[in-house]
Amino acid sequence: MSRIPRIVILGAGYGGIVTAIRLQKHLNYNEADVTLVNKHDYHYITTHLHMPAAGTDNPENSRVNISRLIDEFKVDFVKSTVMQIKPIEKKIILEDSTLSYDYLVVGLGGEPETFGIPGLQEHAMNIRSINSVRLIREHIEYQFAKYKGEPDRLDYLTFIVGGAGFTGIEFVGELADRIPNLCKKYDVDQKLVKIFSIEAAPNAMPGFDPELVEYATNVLTNKGVVFKLGTAIKECTAAGVELATGEFVKTTTVIWTGGIRGNHMLDQAGFATMRGRVKVDSFLRTTEYENVYVVGDCSIVMNPEGKPYPPSGQIATQQGETCAYNLIAAIRNTPPKEFKYINKGTVASLGKREAVGMVGTRKVKGNKAALLKKLVDMRYLYIIGGIPLVIRKGRF
Amino acid sequence: MSRIPRIVILGAGYGGIVTAIRLQKHLNYNEADVTLVNKHDYHYITTHLHMPAAGTDNPENSRVNISRLIDEFKVDFVKSTVMQIKPIEKKIILEDSTLSYDYLVVGLGGEPETFGIPGLQEHAMNIRSINSVRLIREHIEYQFAKYKGEPDRLDYLTFIVGGAGFTGIEFVGELADRIPNLCKKYDVDQKLVKIFSIEAAPNAMPGFDPELVEYATNVLTNKGVVFKLGTAIKECTAAGVELATGEFVKTTTVIWTGGIRGNHMLDQAGFATMRGRVKVDSFLRTTEYENVYVVGDCSIVMNPEGKPYPPSGQIATQQGETCAYNLIAAIRNTPPKEFKYINKGTVASLGKREAVGMVGTRKVKGNKAALLKKLVDMRYLYIIGGIPLVIRKGRF
Structure with a gap:
């Protein structure tokens, strides 16, 4: 490649947005063209969505404009819907145009899995x-x-x-x-x-x-x-x-809320999938194309016992960090790093001032767990948008 | 009648609630039993309803609990739905009980008139x-x-x-x-x-x-x-x-919003009606039964040219005042007074800070008319609930 490589990121969910943010931070000037494609001009915080769904919080608190997260001098943002992935031609068909890539990151998120239940x-x-x-x-x-x-x-x-x-x-x-x-x-x-x-x-x-x-x-x-x-x-x-x-x-x-499967476009593009999810290698690449990375709900990562980790915002965020690292390594021809999921704790809220969680082997419940949930939320806001975003969107 | 007369008021709209409030103010102790029947435990201000319907105001601002308007020592309030009026037996069939009356005030309000338009x-x-x-x-x-x-x-x-x-x-x-x-x-x-x-x-x-x-x-x-x-x-x-x-x-x-007719129960009870509305005499009584009064959208009052006044909150309020006067007159065997509608002005709001109105022969429009509309609203709140209600519900 004599021209600078083109990286296309599909989807601005946890995995895609973190990949984009890390790339814009660590890539040098003119090292790569990065394009982020997303259906909406905002990123949303999926793990908050149960609140606006029930009406206990404003949907605005669960989304952030992409323009606030992305430096437009470093990353091109294209608001469009992905129609088709063509990995052989290294092309993406959008609803209104076509993009070529050298490296692709698929972070298109999940779709509801209905297990064939009629209706x-x-x-x-x-x-x-x-x-x-x-x-x-x-x-x-x-x-x-x-x-x-x-x-x-x-x-x-x-x-x-x-x-x-x-x-x-x-x-x-x-x-x-x-x-x-x-x-x-x-x-x-x-x-x-x-x-x-x-x-x-x-x-x-x-x-x-x-x-x-x-x-x-x-x-x-x-x-x-x-x-x-x-x-x-x-x-x-x-x-x-x-x-x-x-x-x-x-x-x-x-x-x-019974299940999540990967995006249907991965099947259509010819990737081997399990319920629409692609089993990636230890560097988060597909086995078919080493220039195609998959992060988030579209990917499967195995735990040390050989079972897939359940999809979560936490794993997608960590994948985005590793994915950005490995893209830069590929461009610079330096060694990539293996993805290792580190479970920093799991908390489920149960409405106001109630939650349950596990941090390592420690069990937390009640108000303490609810506070922990807030901290987890804020940590994510900090990862993607720093202190200003924590202040704007963090619900204290 | 040796026992004290029973007055039953059906409906707590403009006409009914003003009748009840005037009766509780002017009747002496043990002069009459007054019962007010209404489907809900609140009175609502129909002329405000276009705002909560569009979502520009909270529905709470368009209603007042009847318990705040009625003195329970003077007026019995029954929350129930009227099923049938039986003027010969002087009985009212409610969904769960029956009431007898000596004097009846029908203020059941209007129903949409669809003029037979299918669907x-x-x-x-x-x-x-x-x-x-x-x-x-x-x-x-x-x-x-x-x-x-x-x-x-x-x-x-x-x-x-x-x-x-x-x-x-x-x-x-x-x-x-x-x-x-x-x-x-x-x-x-x-x-x-x-x-x-x-x-x-x-x-x-x-x-x-x-x-x-x-x-x-x-x-x-x-x-x-x-x-x-x-x-x-x-x-x-x-x-x-x-x-x-x-x-x-x-x-x-x-x-x-194309039309209003009277309540269907008036036809069923055998009163002569025009689109469900009863043409009352100059004392607001039905021509069939002089112990039955009709106020508000269920009644028709003719203007000096012999045409019916269009139904409005203003006319219903004034009817309530006259109706209460005439009920007391009937009980005390003193002369009743004729109902004379005094148009104190008509204002239509056109959204925020815009309205059109007529006060006498004077035309008002724009912001001035919008202020006038607010004054008209407040005057009504004052009539039914005095200064405290104006302060609580008046939108300044």
Whole structure:
């Protein structure tokens, strides 16, 4: 290559934005052309989205304009939607143009995994973007407004959350906090409102510490959440949800948090995938093309026992750092570094002033865990935007 | 009558609540039993409702708890829904009990008059209660949230207001003010939003001063409202509105403000009605039963030229005052007084800081008229709740 290499980053989620920010910090002048492509002109903080979805926080607190994070002299930002990845031609087809690359970073994020359950695609909403959580928030409030004109429609006041993983649990915690306010606002008897957390696995938060899971389900049960564990959803219709037990729960609101798969464009581009996710090598590259890196929910990284780490903002952030390092190494022809995930702790919020978490082998719960959650959030804001962003978006 | 007479007031709208308040003020101890029946435990200020409907004001500012207006030692308040009026038996059937009366005041308010236009009943919303305006507000915001997930659905961003009378005009003024905020909140290009004011009559605000009507339509046109005057709605469907011109406007939001009729229970009770409204005598009594009074939108009062006054909060308030006087006169066997409507001025708001009004023969417009509108609102608050209510609910 005699001209300077072109790096294209697809997606400004955790993995993509951190890659871009690290590249703009560490690349020298004229060492590479970096282009960041994203559907929106903002980055959003996916691990906050359960709050604006429930309406307990403003969606504005969960997003940051990309122009505030990116130095336009160093990184070109293209607001567009990716239509196709062509790794052989080293080209990206956008909805309105085409980009060529020498190095590609795919950070397109996940898509809801519905496991083929009929009707979920059509009738359930997902917590996965600013647009999707604004829809959920407005949908929920609209049900209260509609109920007042049709008081026999108790299905308007029944809320089903499919999946009791971290997102599902955090969302029901917020929703349970929101309900009393909505009841007051719309003169609705709180006893009529039902929140169901439905999970196919025998326990909530599968894989998490059992003692903390028990604490979490107790906190949420006391807030009025009804758990249906070990209960698969068989079908979702416009009228409600049929459970594997045969029970039919009438509802106009289903939020599906039961699973994440990788972006469908990776399959289409010919990469070997598992549920749309690409198993990357230890340098975060695809096995097919060593100039293509995958970060975040589209990638799979194995833990030392050979099992995939669950996708998370934390792992994506760390991948972005390693990915930027390895891109610079490739350009400079220096040795890349292996990706090693360091779990700095995992905290799930359970609504206001309640959370559960693990830091190393230490269990944290209650108000202390809720504070820890805030610290984790702020650390991420600091990583991407420094102190000014912590001050602007951190919720103290 | 040896026992003390029983007065039952149906409805706590303008007419009913003012009757009740005047009775509690002027009746002596043990002179009568007064019972006020209302569906909700609050009175609402119908002439404010265009604001919470558009979302430019909180619905709480348009209602007052009845317990704050009524002295429970003097007036019994029954929260219930009236099912049937039986004037021969002097009985009222409520959803859960029965009341007997010696004197009855019917102030049940109006119902939307759809003039038989197909689909309006099923697909249009109405500005007529706290519940209905909360529905409109949430419905509108929900359309913006839905649009972001289905960007080809421009019908989500098209708002049709049927009827350009006072309510329709005041509502489009508020809605036009709200749109820029909603566009900002949902990242929607404002150019995509359309507000149509559709009126079958050749002019907006039929019967109002032509110069002020022209001023009003200009103000609203500049705010982005598109008027289709002299254009009847032929049919309303779930997909939109078909106009008499043959044009079909796709929309998911139709607000019908085109007409008001009296409550259907008056027909059912055997009173002679015109569009559900009862032509009362000069003492506000029905011609069939001199112990039955009708006030507000359920009544018709003729002007000196023999034409009915259009229903308004102002006329209902004045009727309430006369009605209470005449009830006391009937009990005390003193002469009743004839109802004389005194038009103290009419003002229509056109959104923020804009209005048009007539006070006597004087025309007022712009900011001055908007201030006048506030004064009119406050005077009403003063009539029903005195200075404390003006301070609590008056929007300065």
